[in-house]
Amino acid sequence: MPAKDNVQIAPAEGKLGVLIPGIGAVSTTFIAGVEAIKRKLALPIGSLTQLATIRLGKRTDARTPMLKDFVPLAGLTDLVFGGWDIYEDTAYEAAVNARVLEPALLEQVKEPLAAIRPMKAVFDTEYIRRINGPNVKQGGSKMDKAQALIEDIAQFRESSGASRLIMIWCGSTEVFHRPAAVHQTLETFEKGLCTSDPEIAPSQIYAYAALKSGVPYANGAPNLTTDTPALLDLARDRNIPICGKDFKTGQTFMKTLLAPGFKARMLGLNGWFSTNILGNRDGEVLEDPGSFKTKEETKLSVLDQILQPKLYPDLYKDLYHAVRINYYPPRGDSKEGWDNIDIFGWLGYPMQIKVDFLCRDSILAAPLVLDLVLFLDLAQRSGMRGIQEWLSFYFKAPMTAPGLYPEHDIFIQLMKLKNTLRWMRGEDLITHLGLEYYD
Numbered sequence: 001m002p003a004k005d006n007v008q009i010a011p012a013e014g015k016l017g018v019l020i021p022g023i024g025a026v027s028t029t030f031i032a033g034v035e036a037i038k039r040k041l042a043l044p045i046g047s048l049t050q051l052a053t054i055r056l057g058k059r060t061d062a063r064t065p066m067l068k069d070f071v072p073l074a075g076l077t078d079l080v081f082g083g084w085d086i087y088e089d090t091a092y093e094a095a096v097n098a099r100v101l102e103p104a105l106l107e108q109v110k111e112p113l114a115a116i117r118p119m120k121a122v123f124d125t126e127y128i129r130r131i132n133g134p135n136v137k138q139g140g141s142k143m144d145k146a147q148a149l150i151e152d153i154a155q156f157r158e159s160s161g162a163s164r165l166i167m168i169w170c171g172s173t174e175v176f177h178r179p180a181a182v183h184q185t186l187e188t189f190e191k192g193l194c195t196s197d198p199e200i201a202p203s204q205i206y207a208y209a210a211l212k213s214g215v216p217y218a219n220g221a222p223n224l225t226t227d228t229p230a231l232l233d234l235a236r237d238r239n240i241p242i243c244g245k246d247f248k249t250g251q252t253f254m255k256t257l258l259a260p261g262f263k264a265r266m267l268g269l270n271g272w273f274s275t276n277i278l279g280n281r282d283g284e285v286l287e288d289p290g291s292f293k294t295k296e297e298t299k300l301s302v303l304d305q306i307l308q309p310k311l312y313p314d315l316y317k318d319l320y321h322a323v324r325i326n327y328y329p330p331r332g333d334s335k336e337g338w339d340n341i342d343i344f345g346w347l348g349y350p351m352q353i354k355v356d357f358l359c360r361d362s363i364l365a366a367p368l369v370l371d372l373v374l375f376l377d378l379a380q381r382s383g384m385r386g387i388q389e390w391l392s393f394y395f396k397a398p399m400t401a402p403g404l405y406p407e408h409d410i411f412i413q414l415m416k417l418k419n420t421l422r423w424m425r426g427e428d429l430i431t432h433l434g435l436e437y438y439d
């Protein structure tokens, strides 16, 4: 008997517009990648929506369709792109400057990339300190800036012919702020926009404009952004899905692979020292202590939540965890991340593990951007609203309902993601109990 969907999913008809604050290394690697894949110049490695399968029913049923055949996702040829940046460079120029992709590959996708000219950004040097650029909206209150973004969104919708839009923040990391009084309700937030309250960050003005325009919002950086009562309420009231924060790539990806393994085997940990060198613009912005603090918070919280030292004091209560990021221009986007991990086993005997990950930040991030865009669009077409916890898989600091601790273990996150898709399509959830095979 065919399964009956738990949600009604509207078909993915027409074009899907992807609006990106921040036309930098990650976003141009994503856009250039999509264009290259469309032209069959390369494969979408790292993307679940393009490559993963999903098991349905029993292990003996032999039903494992591709994810993209199981749920109706927008196709790559349906994607159209736009964005904002403080620099005037086209996406082609920004991609060349980012030095992530080979010039020979970029040459082959030059035409669509060169056609993407960033719109004028909403920018505030109080929130991002190490860079400044000319392509910025001037004058007016923060509410005027929000209105200008709403107009940009409407114009893009019109000019691109997109039937649906998604906004995904790929801008620099803003300085660390906690939610303030102005973020408590939509009313105080809107008043704050009118009085240009200094506690309202540019990324929040973009998010407000997106939600007001009915556009789902994903946050690729660790900034607070939608993680405030005011914007959460707005997303729920308008029936719009949101997700964040901070793409889970590089070192934190490794951490969420290794730490659940140590805990699964009840091995102890007393030290985890992580250090990175990177030389791209992201690294330059993160040299500023305010922006680094935002990043540090999301990077540090991961281990505590995976290891649960309160439940396992003998194993984890004395863990010393430190994360450093050093700006080192010669490496560009090719980051090197070292981890020294001090673990202990039976009778407390110490051991050490060293990880040296020579990674490429934007190469790891680009497929996450693609999946998030396609899944958020799916969520929107399925009438799902507010925080999409099933997309935690993609984030260092997954957003959760207030009072709920986030799930960081990547394998639990993957199970949650796939079970959500099974649930959407009315398939049995997979619990891995499996007793029926032995009856």
Ligand SMILES: NC(=O)c1ccc[n+]([C@@H]2O[C@H](COP(=O)([O-])OP(=O)(O)OC[C@H]3O[C@@H](n4cnc5c(N)ncnc54)[C@H](O)[C@@H]3O)[C@@H](O)[C@H]2O)c1
Pocket (backbone or CB within 6 Å): 021, 022, 023, 024, 025, 026, 027, 084, 085, 086, 087, 098, 121, 122, 123, 124, 128, 131, 133, 169, 170, 171, 172, 173, 174, 202, 203, 220, 221, 222, 246, 247, 248, 249, 250, 280, 281, 282, 361, 362, 364, 365
């Ligand atoms: N690459 C990764 O693996 C990874 C992982 C997690 C998070 N991130 C985050 O993703 C973001 C993008 O990373 P990146 O390597 O592409 O950085 P990048 O510096 O190359 O690009 C960011 C761009 O955002 C622009 N920008 C800054 N403030 C803006 C604003 N208010 N409006 C519009 N544009 C603005 C900058 O001018 C820059 O061009 C960063 O916040 C980074 O911390 C990246």
